[in-house]
Every structure is written in C-alpha cells, then in structure tokens.
Amino acid sequence: MVLGLLLARAGVDVVVLEKHADFLRDFRGDTVHPSTLQVLQELGLLQAFLQRPHDKARDIRVHIGGAEAVVADFGRLKGHCGFIAMVPQWEFLDFLRDEAELYPGFRLLLQAQALSLIEDQGRVTGLRAGTPQGALEVHADLVIGADGRRSTLREAAGLQVRDLGAPIDVLWMRVPRLAGDPQGSGGRIGTGRFLATIDRGSYWQCAYVIHKGGIESVRSRGIEALRGDLVELMLLASREASAMPWQLKLLGWFPALRALPAYAVGVGVRPEHVRSPLAAPRRVPATG
Numbered sequence: 266m267v268l269g270l271l272l273a274r275a276g277v278d279v280v281v282l283e284k285h286a287d288f289l290r291d292f293r294g295d296t297v298h299p300s301t302l303q304v305l306q307e308l309g310l311l312q313a314f315l316q317r318p319h320d321k322a323r324d325i326r327v328h329i330g331g332a333e334a335v336v337a338d339f340g341r342l343k344g345h346c347g348f349i350a351m352v353p354q355w356e357f358l359d360f361l362r363d364e365a366e367l368y369p370g371f372r373l374l375l376q377a378q379a380l381s382l383i384e385d386q387g388r389v390t391g392l393r394a395g396t397p398q399g400a401l402e403v404h405a406d407l408v409i410g411a412d413g414r415r416s417t418l419r420e421a422a423g424l425q426v427r428d429l430g431a432p433i434d435v436l437w438m439r440v441p442r443l444a445g446d447p448q449g450s451g452g453r454i455g456t457g458r459f460l461a462t463i464d465r466g467s468y469w470q471c472a473y474v475i476h477k478g479g480i481e482s483v484r485s486r487g488i489e490a491l492r493g494d495l496v497e498l499m500l501l502a503s504r505e506a507s508a509m510p511w512q513l514k515l516l517g518w519f520p521a522l523r524a525l526p527a528y529a530v531g532v533g534v535r536p537e538h539v540r541s542p543l544a545a546p547r548r549v550p551a552t553g
C-alpha cells in the first residue's frame with residue numbers, strides 16, 4: 266500500500282491487488298513506531314494520519330513483583346515523534362488507501378487474488394489473478410510481490426526464503442474490559458513469562474509469550490491451566506518489590522537511560538528515511 270501510494274504520487278499508473286474484501290485482519294499489530302511516524306513526516310502524511318483516532322503510548326511500563334517500572338521513554342528520542350501511535354493495522358491501511366485514491370493513477374482491486382506470473386522471454390511482464398467476476402490478467406513494466414509471508418508470487422518467481430528463526434511464539438487473545446480496570450497498555454513479567462496488554466477501549470488485546478513450539482504443551486495442559494497461568498501472572502503485582510531485576514532498577518535510578526530501550530524499540534537498528542526527491546510530498550492533482 267505504501268509503495269502503491271508513492272508510485273501513484275510520482276505519476277506512475279499502479280494497480281494494487283488484495284485477495285480479501287477489506288483489510289480487517291485481527292491481529293496484525295497496533296503499534297506504529299516513532300521510526301514509521303518519522304517516515305510519514307518526511308512524506309508529508311503525518312498530520313493527516315494523526316487526525317485519525319489513535320492513542321499515544323509515550324512510554325513502556327511493566328509490572329513486576331508488585332512494582333511498576335518504566336522501561337522505555339519515547340519522549341527522550343531526539344528528532345523523532347516521542348510516542349508510539351496505537352492504531353490497529355486495518356486503520357493504518359485504510360488511511361494509506363484513502364491517501365492513494367486521491368491520485369488518478371491509483372487503483373485498488375479488492376477480492377483479486379494473484380495466482381501466477383506472466384513471463385515473456387524470461388522476463389516477468391504481468392500476472393494472472395482470480396476475481397469474483399472471473400480471471401484477470403494485469404500486464405505491467407514492474408510486478409512487485411508484496412503478498413505476505415506465504416507469498417504466492419515469490420514461489421512463482423522461484424525465489425528462496427531465508428528463515429532467520431524466532432525463539433518465541435505468541436498467543437493472542439481478547440479479554441473483556443471490566444469497570445475499574447486500569448487505563449493504558451502495559452505488560453506483566455513473571456519468571457520466564459511475559460504478557461502484553463493492549464488497551465483497545467472496550468476490550469484488552471493480549472499477547473502471551475511462550476517458548477518456540479510451546480503451543481503443544483499449552484494444548485495438552487488445557488484452557489483452564491492457561492487461564493490459571495494468566496491470572497497468576499496478573500496477580501504477581503501483589504508480590505514483593507525485591508523481584509525487580511537490577512537492569513530495571515538502573516532505569517529507575519537513571520531515567521536518561523530509558524532513551525536506549527526507547528531507541529531500540531521505537532527506531533531500530535537501521536531506520537528507513539525518504540531519500541528520493543521523487544517520493545517528496547506532492548500536491549493532490551485538482552479534479553474536474
């Protein structure tokens with residue numbers, strides 16, 4: 266969607282194919298990080314984006330052993346937005362679509378599933394797609410496969426996947442919000458366990474981190490055991506404060522150090538920037 270918007274803004278005719286009828290896929294994330302907000306700023310889109318409903322997470326707090334600790338303080342990031350914008354992914358994609366559709370060269374085809382590539386003398390010149398109205402061929406100078414982790418087009422092009430691995434799995438769940446619940450997103454840490462709670466207004470979107478491949482053990486123990494684990498983790502708030510690790514205590518004694526985790530989480534190792542003048546903000550062409 267971002268590339269479709271940028272190409273359309275640069276005057277290129279672009280067709281984006283999306284196999285679903287909308288972008289409403291839960292759960293694909295809620296956090297738009299300071300580095301992304303910075304890119305939106307460089308593209309001239311930040312002001313419009315922040316007019317959409319969002320929450321600002323200015324820091325990350327965790328509850329551990331009866332105490333609360335501020336782990337990262339985004340307000341200490343120089344030259345960046347000092348917060349994470351909490352926006353469900355589908356809202357972000359709807360925003361990009363609305364911006365892109367201001368340009369006459371942009372077309373989004375929903376319920377259009379890319380099936381295979383069209384090749385001519387060893388060069389990709391288009392693709393075949395399935396739509397509710399029947400088969401569709403799109404011919405193009407450039408075909409970009411941005412169809413996610415199980416990309417059809419990547420496989421069709423014979424490109425190899427490099428698996429970088431991940432040490433954890435995450436269980437995502439909705440928990441009803443009750444009167445008297447605390448405000449704002451946060452996290453709870455127990456011995457070898459972590460639960461993130463994202464405040465979605467009327468409910469909590471929760472992420473429970475487990476060891477890679479640990480789902481089989483969760484399944485065999487059953488849902489009641491999982492509920493018990495979560496309740497126990499939430500109740501750790503009543504334990505003694507001495508369980509706080511020294512790294513978190515350090516962040517409490519020297520708040521300036523909270524800039525380091527904020528940079529790691531909010532900006533990352535190699536933040537993207539807008540370098541090409543072709544991507545610079547442009548006026549929306551007058552209509553009519």
Ligand SMILES: Cc1cc2nc3c(=O)[nH]c(=O)nc-3n(C[C@H](O)[C@H](O)[C@H](O)COP(=O)(O)OP(=O)(O)OC[C@H]3O[C@@H](n4cnc5c(N)ncnc54)[C@H](O)[C@@H]3O)c2cc1C
Pocket residue numbers: 282283284285292293294295296297298354377378379380411412413414416417418437
């Ligand atoms: C559980 C979870 C939580 C996350 N949380 C965050 C977060 O808080 N913040 C953050 O920044 N990132 C988060 N991420 C990462 C983020 O979701 C991904 O980095 C991002 O979605 C990748 O974008 P993409 O365009 O490469 O792929 P995708 O988002 O997967 O987009 C691919 C699109 O192509 C469509 N598609 C697939 N096959 C076809 C086909 N054959 N034809 C047509 N369309 C097709 C799909 O429907 C989809 O809309 C999270 C990811 C997960 C899984």
